[in-house]
Amino acid sequence: MLQKNTYAAPAAQAAALRLPPLTAASGGRVPHASVIALASVVALLSLVPLGFIVWITVDTGWSDAIALIFRSRVGELLTNTVLLEVCTIPLCIALAVTLAWLTERTNIPGSRIWSWLAVAPLAVPAFVHSYAWVSLLPGMRGLWSGVLVSVLAYYPFLYLPVAAQLRRLDPAIEDAAASLGLGPWRVFFRAILPQLRLAICGGSLLIGLHLLAEYGLYVMIRFDTFSTAIVDQFQSAYNSPAANMLGGVLVFCCLLLLGIEVLVRGNERYARVGSGAARPADRRRLGWFVIPAIALPLAAAVLTLGVPFVTLARWLYLGGAGIWRMDTIGSTLLQTIVLAVAGGVLATIAAIPMAWLSVRAPGRLQRILEACHYYVGSLPGVVVALALVSITVRLILPLYQTFATLLLAYVLLFLPRAMVGLRSSIAQAPVELERAAMALGRTPGQAVRQITMRLAAPGFAASVALAALGITNELTATLMLSPNGTETLATKFWSLTSEIDYVSAAPYAFMMVVLSLPLTLLLYAQSKRTAGQ
Amino acid sequence: MTFSFTHLTSALALAAGLALAPLTANAADSEGIVVYNAQHEALTQAWADGFTKETGIKVTIRNGSDMQFANQIVEEGAASPADVFLTENSPGMTLVDASKLFAPVDADTLAQVPETFKAADGDWVGVAARSTVFAYDKTKLKEGDLPKSLLDLADPKWKGRWGASPAGADFQAIVSALLELKGEDVTKSWLKALKENATPYKGNSVAMKAVNAGEIEGAVIYHYYWFGDQAKTGENSKNVALHYFKNQDPGAFVSISGGGVLASSQHKKEAQAFLKWITGKGGQAVLRDGDSYEYAVGNGAQSNPKLVPLSDLQAPKVEPSKLNSKKVTDLMTEAGLI
Numbered sequence: 120m121l122q123k124n125t126y127a128a129p130a131a132q133a134a135a136l137r138l139p140p141l142t143a144a145s146g147g148r149v150p151h152a153s154v155i156a157l158a159s160v161v162a163l164l165s166l167v168p169l170g171f172i173v174w175i176t177v178d179t180g181w182s183d184a185i186a187l188i189f190r191s192r193v194g195e196l197l198t199n200t201v202l203l204e205v206c207t208i209p210l211c212i213a214l215a216v217t218l219a220w221l222t223e224r225t226n227i228p229g230s231r232i233w234s235w236l237a238v239a240p241l242a243v244p245a246f247v248h249s250y251a252w253v254s255l256l257p258g259m260r261g262l263w264s265g266v267l268v269s270v271l272a273y274y275p276f277l278y279l280p281v282a283a284q285l286r287r288l289d290p291a292i293e294d295a296a297a298s299l300g301l302g303p304w305r306v307f308f309r310a311i312l313p314q315l316r317l318a319i320c321g322g323s324l325l326i327g328l329h330l331l332a333e334y335g336l337y338v339m340i341r342f343d344t345f346s347t348a349i350v351d352q353f354q355s356a357y358n359s360p361a362a363n364m365l366g367g368v369l370v371f372c373c374l375l376l377l378g379i380e381v382l383v384r385g386n387e388r389y390a391r392v393g394s395g396a397a398r399p400a401d402r403r404r405l406g407w408f409v410i411p412a413i414a415l416p417l418a419a420a421v422l423t424l425g426v427p428f429v430t431l432a433r434w435l436y437l438g439g440a441g442i443w444r445m446d447t448i449g450s451t452l453l454q455t456i457v458l459a460v461a462g463g464v465l466a467t468i469a470a471i472p473m474a475w476l477s478v479r480a481p482g483r484l485q486r487i488l489e490a491c492h493y494y495v496g497s498l499p500g501v502v503v504a505l506a507l508v509s510i511t512v513r514l515i516l517p518l519y520q521t522f523a524t525l526l527l528a529y530v531l532l533f534l535p536r537a538m539v540g541l542r543s544s545i546a547q548a549p550v551e552l553e554r555a556a557m558a559l560g561r562t563p564g565q566a567v568r569q570i571t572m573r574l575a576a577p578g579f580a581a582s583v584a585l586a587a588l589g590i591t592n593e594l595t596a597t598l599m600l601s602p603n604g605t606e607t608l609a610t611k612f613w614s615l616t617s618e619i620d621y622v623s624a625a626p627y628a629f630m631m632v633v634l635s636l637p638l639t640l641l642l643y644a645q646s647k648r649t650a651g652q
Numbered sequence: 653m654t655f656s657f658t659h660l661t662s663a664l665a666l667a668a669g670l671a672l673a674p675l676t677a678n679a680a681d682s683e684g685i686v687v688y689n690a691q692h693e694a695l696t697q698a699w700a701d702g703f704t705k706e707t708g709i710k711v712t713i714r715n716g717s718d719m720q721f722a723n724q725i726v727e728e729g730a731a732s733p734a735d736v737f738l739t740e741n742s743p744g745m746t747l748v749d750a751s752k753l754f755a756p757v758d759a760d761t762l763a764q765v766p767e768t769f770k771a772a773d774g775d776w777v778g779v780a781a782r783s784t785v786f787a788y789d790k791t792k793l794k795e796g797d798l799p800k801s802l803l804d805l806a807d808p809k810w811k812g813r814w815g816a817s818p819a820g821a822d823f824q825a826i827v828s829a830l831l832e833l834k835g836e837d838v839t840k841s842w843l844k845a846l847k848e849n850a851t852p853y854k855g856n857s858v859a860m861k862a863v864n865a866g867e868i869e870g871a872v873i874y875h876y877y878w879f880g881d882q883a884k885t886g887e888n889s890k891n892v893a894l895h896y897f898k899n900q901d902p903g904a905f906v907s908i909s910g911g912g913v914l915a916s917s918q919h920k921k922e923a924q925a926f927l928k929w930i931t932g933k934g935g936q937a938v939l940r941d942g943d944s945y946e947y948a949v950g951n952g953a954q955s956n957p958k959l960v961p962l963s964d965l966q967a968p969k970v971e972p973s974k975l976n977s978k979k980v981t982d983l984m985t986e987a988g989l990i
Contacts (some may be wrong), residue, residue, distance in 0.1 A: 182734075191988050192988040194988075258865065341852075341858075348990070351990045352985075353720055353821070355719050355720075355824060355981045355984070356723060356978070357724055357727065359723075361985050361990075399964055508724070512731060519731065603712045603713075603714045603733060604714070619881075619888055
């Protein structure tokens with residue numbers, strides 16, 4: 120069977136090449152220190168919210184803190200959160216991998232359309248998904264509703280990397296497995312699935328973090344998580360110790376998730392090296408199985424796109440022309456676009472050093488830095504926002520309620536999104552090319568810029584798009600940090616739905632979808648391209 | 653793929669740079685006043701529009717909730733960008749007042765509002781009022797089945813049959829009245845029963861919608877949600893009727909929406925003018941004619957004729973400054989409600 124570290128080249132070739140293992144100790148010859156310094160700055164910034172919580176905890180006093188952490192309400196919330204994660208993630212994996220395999224590796228009719236439809240739900244913000252479902256079935260609430268809407272809203276985060284990975288796999292390995300007498304199912308589970316590990320882990324982590332941080336979706340279907348409870352506490356008492364202690368528990372959950380992902384991810388290499396290139400894999404002929412095979416992507420499309428589309432169309436129809444108050448909608452739209460682009464670019468630039476390190480020079484220190492990058496994005500916007508509010512109001516007054524602070528919050532919140540796109544595409548860029556460039560006289564900086572970053576450009580663009588998508592639909596931090604008079608589509612939509620004015624909210628939901636579509640298209644196009652072409 | 657990575661980044665950096673130009677601009681530098689608004693957006697917007705039309709003073713509104721803003725203002729202290737603070741309920745006002753962050757309200761503004769609807773120290777003034785109600789499903793409950801008192805809802809026979817929005821400032825104001833009227837022990841046991849008996853919703857309108865849909869038989873909310881929905885399409889309230897507890901019951905509590913000018917304001921004159929306007933003829937007429945359905949509180953101001961008159965509500969006498977919001981959130985946290 121497959122040996123470790125020889126993913127994409129036949130075993131004999133790799134053995135002949137005698138590649139050194141990829142560790143920091145092997146001297147990648149790009150000076151890590153400067154990159155580590157850059158990543159450390161970002162990591163330090165990302166520790167600000169945590170530092171704030173720690174400070175509040177100390178300020179609260181040990182006995183009060185214990186009383187606030189170990190109470191029955193926290194137990195309820197913890198149960199809800201764990202159940203949500205445990206039910207949602209496996210369902211997302213199953214759905215995403217099956218869909219990806221159908222669209223990428225079988226002769227399913229209309230595979231392009233299906234693969235586009237599998238990504239398209241990303242264009243519908245999570246709370247618009249739940250808005251649609253609640254309009255359709257007003258009684259929806261609780262865990263199973265939460266799981267259903269979460270799977271529908273978030274599975275594309277897994278579909279994208281898994282499909283991209285499937286496209287790039289070298290079929291030689293499957294051929295080898297088949298020639299050793301494995302049937303198609305066993306080839307899939309023993310030769311294909313292990314190679315999807317990075318993609319599955321990255322995507323699952325992203326979804327897991329979203330489940331921890333999401334607010335709007337769960338408020339609408341009345342399912343309490345830590346995020347909703349923290350917002351409740353804030354609305355009742357602003358930065359009460361109770362809220363911050365809940366935040367502390369939530370941070371702990373994130374760290375746990377992160378640790379699990381690191382354990383499962385492992386550290387095999389996934390880049391192909393050697394003569395020639397992987398040929399595109401053959402598509403499996405489905406035969407009579409095509410009927411049930413089409414049913415799955417069709418059902419997914421109906422649930423993820425049909426439901427929001429029909430609901431929105433209905434509200435827009437009921438509202439007529441009266442709900443299109445162009446002056447308000449126009450200015451909200453413009454503000455949203457500016458924030459999304461600026462925040463997306465900044466977040467991605469901030470993520471580059473860490474993404475490079477995590478692939479090129481994994482190590483204990485890097486793990487810690489990376490953990491900082493991830494944990495901060497899993498905090499609910501409201502925790503990050505409160506820390507920034509308190510810090511700016513007490514220490515850096517000129518920055519209080521300015522765009523700068525809001526953008527900083529966006530950078531922190533969307534670092535993980537930026538990381539995922541970058542990391543997997545840097546992982547695709549063989550380190551040997553970087554080294555070869557340096558051997559030919561390029562400086563380390565040039566080598567990274569001209570070789571690795573160029574190969575990773577699709578990942579960069581995907582990261583910007585992912586972060587911008589997130590910002591377009593970000594709610595809690597925007598509510599708390601935005602300069603006075605700033606309204607985004609998400610905040611406006613939210614205030615209208617809280618009044619049960621679903622009709623007036625519809626144009627804003629519609630605009631969010633329209634705005635998210637090009638970003639989603641870009642993501643889709645980028646994932647279609649193989650790195651380096 | 654033939655685009656260069658460096659081109660991409662420089663283009664993006666340029667875009668970001670353009671976007672960041674107004675980076676540190678903030679509303680405080682501009683003309684007009686900033687209102688921290690915890691009232692319903694539509695109502696405050698209508699007030700702001702009327703005021704701007706009459707005076708030419710620009711109003712920038714920041715929306716949030718009562719206690720969030722009250723605590724935020726305390727946190728901001730002298731650096732608060734807000735000139736005016738408007739709430740839905742008085743406990744938020746009291747909290748800010750306790751930190752001495754309000755400037756005294758102008759005498760002629762205070763004169764427009766009766767004693768019962770303003771702070772005794774004159775640091776904030778009532779701008780509107782709302783009555784507690786039990787919104788019930790009239791297809792399921794008859795007059796005789798209704799609770800005589802808010803306290804009756806703690807009875808096990810109401811288990812699973814009613815709801816509220818415990819995380820909202822509205823409901824917490826009702827609890828603060830209960831605490832003030834009946835004391836801590838009664839409040840504690842009532843909250844415990846609430847945790848066991850009632851279904852929590854996020855927002856009064858959501859709770860009313862649940863009554864309408866038959867999920868629960870009744871909900872403790874404020875009166876105007878029902879009137880507002882009836883005036884629109886009625887689709888969230890067609891099976892719902894309102895029960896007023898009256899009889900000086902804690903459940904007959906009338907909550908005061910307050911307005912105050914911040915001591916730290918750089919635009920006190922304009923801020924005072926705004927308060928004067930909303931408590932005066934123009935502002936109170938918005939309550940009578942608009943679709944907020946909240947009670948007008950100005951001397952001689954009429955509320956919407958559809959409402960049960962304020963004087964018929966038999967509300968309990970509660971001194972607004974005695975409403976203890978901090979104690980309420982502590983008790984509710986203790987009961988596991990928030």
